[in-house]
Amino acid sequence: MKGFRAFLLRGNVVDLAVGIVVGAAFSSLVDNFVKAFLTPIVGVVSGASGDFSAKTFKASGVKFPYGLFINAVIGFVIVAAVIYFLVVLPMNRLQDRFFPKAASAPMRECPECLTPVPAAAKRCSACTAQIGPRIVDQDPTGFDPRR
Known part of the structure; x- marks a missing residue:
């Protein structure tokens, strides 16, 4: 049991758990931002209603909700952009500044x-x-x- 407790209390496991929780909260925030603001803007620009979650098509009597996928793609692009511009890029600059390559x-x-x-x-x-x-x-x- 001591070994298992030491494993759980190591910094990497705790950091990973915190990262997952914060990531899930951030993902929920971005999903709601996409639903509330971006999809209506895309709808205004494209002339559609703006709510893609209700968009579907039928083939052989089966309903395919492609609007949910469009919302997920928009959310993914926003999450990827935010992570890149607010996390990856600044971390690379800090590493280059404080740990120059030999x-x-x-x-x-x-x-x-x-x-x-x-x-x-x-x-x-x-x-x-x-x-x-x-x-x-x-x-x-x-x-x-x-x-």
Whole structure:
């Protein structure tokens, strides 16, 4: 029981539970916003009544409520946009500001297996071949002024 209690009280599980509850409340808020404001605006623009939830069509005596799907698509787009612009974008900016990406080490190819290895490496990590010093100032004709 102690292990189970420790698992439940870990920060990740509690954070996940809070996120799910807040997400459900936010989803309900967005659904009602779509029903109250956006679908009437779309209805005014399109010339329809604005309430898509009542829109249906029949095929072989079966009723298909496609209006509910339209409302769900509008709600999804709004939720996705809000999450992107108010959560993801600011978090990416904060991470870039406070945790800048380290510059990657210059790479070169192993002469034996052509695997990319760091320029300062003396041995290839893939084939373990010894790699000689890098000749930076080599002339394209093959003449090395340091020899």
